[in-house]
Amino acid sequence: MSPGTLTRLALAGNRTDAARVALTALSAALATLAGLAALTVLAIQKPPGDAHQQSEQYVNALLREPGLRGGTAFALLLLAIPVLALAGQSARLGAPARDRRLAALRLAGATPGQVTRIVMLETGLASLVGTLVGLAVYLVGRELLHRPDANGQLALPTDVLPPVPAMAAVVLGLPLVAALATAVLLRRVAATPLGVFRRAARSGSPRPWPALLIGFGVLAAAMIEPIQRAFRDARLDWLAVVVLIGLFSAVMGVILGAGWLSYLAGRVLHRFAGRPAALLAGCRLADDPWASSRTFAALLAVVVVGGGAAAFRAYFLLNEQLQREQNRQAGYDDEAGLYGSFYLDTMDLIDLAIAVAVSIAAAGLLVTLVEGIVSRRRAYAALVAIGVPRATIGTSILWQMLAPVVPAVLVALGVGYAIGRLLTGEAVRGGYTQEVCQATVELCENPATRAEYTELVEVGRVVHTPDVPVVQLAMVGGGAVAAVLLTVGLGVLFLRSNTALEELRVG
Structure with missing residues (x-):
């Protein structure tokens, strides 16, 4: 099969195929923007001077302070997680029609390898178009947003550009990874002239072994402080690697554990539910419990990060309150030396990023839900034909x-909060000695007499524990569940058109 023929077959399809390609390209463009933004932050050159010398050309302290740029880049990369999950869920849009098209190609003489290359090329080309669009938006936005203020400072790092090899790795690497991921996903799929089926599906009920991954992630967070005490010269980048590995392990444990929770929920509904809607849902959950791990992967990952962000906000709030109290006791201005407000402003940006990530994950949920309704429309139409109300199917x-x-979501919140709580620790005040002059101001200010009245005083060590941020945790969890409810409400709108009796003949 020539490359031209392969390309034409990869681009062929109906409106559903065009929508799948468009969503894949959109996901690739958003992931490219997130990656290029992170590279731009990392490309900021450190000004000459000591290790704490700041880049004064920027307004935002996240860009000025060298020690905060790594965390800022990491937060930007986190936004790519729900975007990539959206791309994976978009790949299943219109899958039944694509499966029939692949079966027709096999009937016309195409080999299994050629069919796999067609699907890989479709995903790769769509992703390449998306990454090129993302690169164009990045370059144009960089020029349009380069507007220094009256002091010559910039709101965004539009004065720097990532290295060209790094940009090329993002723009060309994402389509390559997408194509390879498609090949991996198709390794258990057989396209035959009679249809497309999986060679080996997962059998047996899920087990709660993902709890081991969650425990490893929490343990990694708990070991940070002992590592710092045992190795005083431990490098910060090694500690960051430990944190990232632990966070990734915990997130994967939560995502994979959703399969076991889905199976357990299905068994409970099947045994105790007395309504037809709950019985239908229970049978479906028990039949394919791993669908929850695939469907809610991005949403649960964002909820874990949101739980950790809530723990950090509670810690910064406590530090700000203690610092205000210390300033009032010392007779300083209430706002003097308040570093806590800076961190709280930073947490506001992180919360905004979490809200955007939840929205992207909800879009992926909507795609998956609509695809599930379309792919099972014959079964739903059969239920309607035998007298099951559409309201029961929607319920x-x-x-x-x-x-x-x-x-x-409750497990994800708990895991995220536990990791954040272990990383922040307690707010400790005191535990040191300081010189105190026990005399009048005149005697204390005189160097000749100050030493006579100065003595060392032990400042008691007081440990303050941050409060559990119940309100913010409820907002993160409630926002995730509300996004699911909104998604279901929008998805059920497609139910009536896909449960018409004609679907029994044309499905």
């Missing part, structure tokens, strides 16, 4: 989404 879809996601 079963609601049960199918909420039954696993509510406990999974």
Whole structure:
């Protein structure tokens, strides 16, 4: 098969295929923007001077202070997680029609390898278009947003550009990774002239072994402080690697654990539910419990990060309150030397990023839900034909989404908060000695007499524990569940058109 023929077959399809390609390209563009933004932050050159010398050409302290740029770049890369999950969920849009098209190609004489290359080329080309669009938006936005203020400072790092090899790695690497991921996903799929099927599906009920991954992630966070005490010269980048590995392990444990929670919820509904909608949902959850891990992967990852952000905000709030109290006791201005407000402003930006990530994850949920309704439209039409009301089917879809996601969100919140709480620790004040002059101001200010009245005083060590941020945790978890409810409400709108009796003949 020539490259031209391969390309034409990869680009062929109906409107659903065009929508899948468009969503894949959009996801690739958003992921490119996130990656290029992170590279731009890392490309800021450190000004000459000591290690704490700041880049004064920027307004935002996240860009001025060298020690905060790594965390800023990491936060930008976190936004790529739900975007990439959206790309994976978009790849399943219109899957039944694509499967029939692949079967027709096999019937016309295409080999299994050629069919796999067609699907890889479709995903790779769509991703390449998206990355090129993302690069164009980045370059144009860089020029449009380069507006120094009256003091010559910039709001964004539009004066620097990442290295060209790094930009090329993002723009060309993402389509390559997408194509390779497609090949990996198709390794268990057989395209035959009679249809497309999986060679080996997962059998057996899920097990709660992902709890081991969660425990490892929490343990890694708990070991940071002992490592710092044992190795005083431990490099910060090694500690960051430990934190990243632990966070990744915990997130994967939560995502994979959603399969076990889905299976457990399905068994409970099947045994104790007395309504048809709950019974339908229970059978579906028990039949394919791993669907929850695939469907809610991005949302649960964002919730874990949100739980950790809530722990950090509680720690910074406590530090700000203690510093205000210390300033009032010392007779200073209430706002003097308040570093806590800077960190709280930073947490506001992180919360905004989490809200955007939840929105992107909700878009991926909507794509998955609509695809599930379309792919099962013949089964739903058969239920309607035998007298099952569409409202019952819609309610079963609601049960199918909420039954696993509510406990999974609670677990994700708990894991994220536990990791954040272990990383921040307690707020400690005192525990040191200081010189105190026990005399009048005149005697203390006179160098000749100050030493006579000065003595060392032990300042007691007081440990303050941050409060549990119940309100913010409820907002993160409630926002995730509300996004699922909104997604179900929008997805059920497609139910009536896909449960018409004609679907029994044309599905």
